[in-house]
Amino acid sequence: MMKIHQIGFIFCILASRVVAVTSSHHSDTQVQWGTCDPSLVNDTSLSCGFLNVPLDYQDPSVGNARLAMIKANATGERRGTVLFNPGGPGEATFAVVNQYKELLLEVTGGAYDIVSWDPRGVGKLTIPGDTFCFDGIEEYIEFFNGTIELKGIEEIGDFSDPADVDALLAQAPEMQKKYEDIGNKCLRGSNGKFLRYMGTAATVRDMVSIANVLEGPDVPINYLGISFGTVIGASFVNMFPERVGKVIIDGVLDPVLLATKEISTHFWHQLVSVDTIYKALITGCALTGPTGCAAASEGDGALDIDAKVQALLRTAYEAAKVNTSAPLTSGLIRTQSFFQMYTPPNWSSLMNEAYPEAVQIIKGEAPGNLSLNRKSSDPTSRSSLMRRVLRDSPSYSAPAILCADSVDLQGTTMADVFNGIIEGTRKASHMFGAGWYAEFYQCSFWPVRSVERYQGPFNKKLANKIIVGSNTYDPITTLAGAQKLTSLLGEDAVLVRLNGFGHTAIVGEPSACIRQTYSAYFTNGTLPAHNTVCEVDADFEVFAGVYTGDILAHLPGGDI
Structure with missing residues (x-):
């Protein structure tokens, strides 16, 4: 995906291979469960352990990886194990299981141990763990000082001003060089020798190795994966269709797109619902009025709230044109607020706390530390930029x-990536298309493939039928992606949809219908009707009242 002019990287590309699927029986024979690291897990009912597996299943002589695992015990009569992945990629699972233990046990009926693990390339305890390419946050900030990595992309009106297009494209050579340099830094870093052994396959x-050790090499494998965990799930059911037990994947990132297209130039296809979710946000603000939403005035409709938000973006845009050190740019507002579209339970705080802060910052009445970067109740909702800035050393996991x-390098340039972003603002998301979602734009310049x-293919015949879940309006894993995968799997998959907003059906908004549907499947094998629609809990308030x-x-209706 990168323009190949760095000869030192070519060996990594040529060494990459796409191999036939074979069994995965190489692993330790047991897991010794014990107390979890209290710095990572505060729920003492959870237990933790490790499992050694080959770095390369086709060449065990390369050595082993060590997987850090966490387990929540079944609360009822135990029927086996459900393996769980919360997505990311690069999100450590221990904190997620610690936070969502009760929900995970509820949707599996309490009949299974819930076992998750930090995949290779993730976390503090798995080896290889997090990928660090800078010595510290100071080096990272100095490296990207003055660029869109830290400031975001400045534009107004879907790049309707040719000057905004020219200004963005003028930065392409510098940004491409920086991303190519990052690849070199990562190869020289502590994880450099492991980078080719990471990835979904x-x-x-x-x-499969974990399941073999915990339940046996011939036992069907049960799995729950959300967000990027659906990529793992879609790959699993097609790599090992004969091992498929009870599987739910929720919030589908289109695996065909990831396997066949450059995500850096096609990411905008994932944004087709996010402007509708923004409309939902401002509609809720208008309906609750000034007593429940700080952005609302008496009598405001949704379009009035939007006019205030657009005025805020324009003020930030114009301030950044005058002062290159402006503390809060329109690009940062777009990028950071995009991730708040994931979690409607946070929308009241967003509009009552972060929005007034942004107004004060842009007016010069408050320091530039917007609360949009607060940890959300959804661990998948923070941008990579915020995850990096909030750590001592930025992670490139x-x-x-x-x-x-990703697919093989295509000779794509950063100008191609920028043109894809411009196209995305016009075809997919007027509001968030110009956000700088860094991890999705790096693969055209990343030197390593697994x-x-x-x-x-993604249409194998499965040993058991699975559930594919989706929200109607998901900001990044679209309903269309779930429908596509369900169609590919044919009679072996049923689609369940939550008629609401946010990222994934299971955590976007609360729904007893979703929880009960998933639980009935795991406990009794009950499959819902295809295209089942669940509603959000009637007592869940997005805003007051x-x-x-x-x-x-x-x-x-219409565009915003």
């Missing part, structure tokens, strides 16, 4: 995994 094989899976990539049904009934 290896993670799937690791998952997400691109290390995502780009390891030694094994699963690139399809405003419910999801109210917002759905009042969404404005």
